[in-house]
Amino acid sequence: MKKFILNLIFILTVSIWGYSQTGDGYVNYRAVRTHYGNGNTTQYPSHALNSTQFDLMFDLTNPANTLIGQGEVDADSSQGFAGGHPPNVGGDYFAVEYTGWFLAKASGSYMFYLYTDDSSEIWIGDTKVAGRYGGSGTISGWITLEANTWYPLMMRYQEYVGGDYGYLQMYSSMFNGYFYPGHPSYPVSNDPSVMIKPMEYNMNFKFGSSINPTNFSVNTNYRVSDQEIAQNSNSTSISLGSNGTVNIDNQIDETLIGMGKKATTTGGSVEWCVVYSYDNTNKRYRVGIDKREFTNGVDPTTISQLQLFDVWDGPVTFSSQDSSWANYYIYTETPLDFTNSTFSSNIRSMNYGNYALQAEFSFEDIMGYKEQYVVFNSPTSTNLQLLVDDIITVSDVYSAFTELTNRGIGMNEIGNEFGYGIQYSNSDLDRNGIFDYNDTYMMLDWLNGGTLFDTSYLSAIMRLIDTNTYNSISSTTWNGFTTKTMYPLNLVNGTMNYNSNVSVSWLGDVNLSHSPVPTSNLSVTGKSTQSKTKKSGEVESLLTTELNGTSVVVKIKLNPLHHQIMGTQYRLAFDKSILTYETIESTSNYNNFTSVRDGYLNFGSIITNGEGVLDSTTEYTITFKTNKQIKDMLGLVAITKSEAVNKEGVQLDVQIK
């Protein structure tokens, strides 16, 4: 046995070094002329009677043997396991050995079936699954294998005289029917890298420059039902890198499960199938399949894929069935092309746009992955509150008001406020598909600490959109991008490398200050967008503080310098272990707002009707009560954020003096 294993390793190694390695679907072979090429049985008998004698037939140091061919072949072909005849290999006195790797796609028992003339063996790893010795005949053996694991495979047979063939088929209850290795249900490869190449899944989240991606982490979940997802048992939280990328290979459940059956057609002589006329309203066809085609107990309701000649190969939805017909829907935006089908002789055009198809059906199981999603973990409520307060500010609200005021919603824009379609989407706070004053009303309510805009959970504000799609959202296609924290992985059986590019935007981020800037501008005729790049340090505010007995009084006075300021916003943090917020007063006669959070308050002013400016008389006075006697107050209050927005909608940093 040791000798055999060493031989197997040697053969695989030689295969790796010596042969071209096409990979999927291929196996390496080695063919040897045996018995001195004339039937001489002095070195070993006419038929291998055990593994040791097989070893002798492939031992090239044995004078009875001559190498007559080596290379790679398509496993699922007559040169491979569907015949056993590699190129230029035939006649009498030869032996062929196939080596490669076999992928068990599901856990369970697999049967290997040999039908050869003459002796043959099939090995998986160091286990001989089946072996038969003598003239022509069959044998099978079973082995239990683990899902998603590549196993070394070796099949060999030898021919003395007479008929010569070597067939190897596989069967498993997880996959319907007998197939040669190399069939999609039983993948093989001669590329050794498959042994060390697991699934690779990279998520590339593109954030706005003001967001730190490392503050976010993800898990991978699977769909339990229409209304429920659950975390994969092998998923542990992973933080995003500083550039927004995260590798989630180890979170994915790679177990293959039954996903229904695929119906496949070949041309026949009986019209077993009818395709009814295209339903332009619902963008679908109804397809009827005669139930007599469902043999071997195939349940018509399990059909989820259909290959219909060369006119359709894709998903179908089961519709109904009666005693004669099973009906399905094919959903397609464009009608099927029956006219140019190469199977036109099997297709009969009927009245009213219906077609009858002379088709014979066969069915096979479809294996696939669970429906899985990468899901952002929720930050703490405190961090979420800070995040939302960072994202949605007076500049967003002013931009939204200006867009409406300039009749931007009618797309006959005067003010050129919005430059990208996603801005409309982010402005639609009430999610009704219309950006209007109800949304700006909610924004004002938000600034004032109201609850009309619920931001208490991350999925209420986060948008995850395929980056290509994100970049192409126009002023007329911005609807339908719901907020969510989960993004589908779209795993496909057989695909091992994924790179998913997702843009992260936020409901309420009207000015895209915390979202990636799309590469395409709005396609509105006559509209020219203008840069709204944030400018810093061009507005000042004077901070004064005073400890007066049991009161701490904070004053902030605006100095707009040369700007026409339409909005201000400050974030004043306070040490809640010592201070309790009491009041705020403003000298501004415009819309003043305040929202009191846990440990800080946002306040400021906004002009929404375009009339007037916030000038240097604008001052805010905030009063706190101390809950204990203090003599000093340095660090008890702090301005941690501040901004202003000018008449052009440009967001300005405010320097506190």
Add this chain to the structure above:
Amino acid sequence: MEPIKCKFTRVLFWSMVITIFLFLVGCTQDEIEPAPQPEPLVQMIFDTTKSIVLNNQEITFTLLTEEYYTLIIADLQTESILTKETFKGIIGDNTKKIYTNILPKEKLELRLVLGNDILQKTTIIPN
């Protein structure tokens, strides 16, 4: 009467006991009295270029005049002021308490200002 030999033996015995005692005592390490340390001086906050400050920590600095001074904590990146406190200083050492709970946990600048003049400054890292 005790024999001379016995007396001599007893003297020899006690001599040996005393010698061993002295030997053992003589080999014991001396107890070294620690030198008295000077009383720690009050750390002047502006005498160091960088300090880690804790919540409720008292900071001390010296003033030469009795005027209204302002302590300011500013963001090093933006130069924007986070917080300040104006107080009437006394000549000599002044001690003020600093609160750090709400301050960013990053390098900040503590300034002592009189009018528009920054008299002293140092880097602090709230902890």
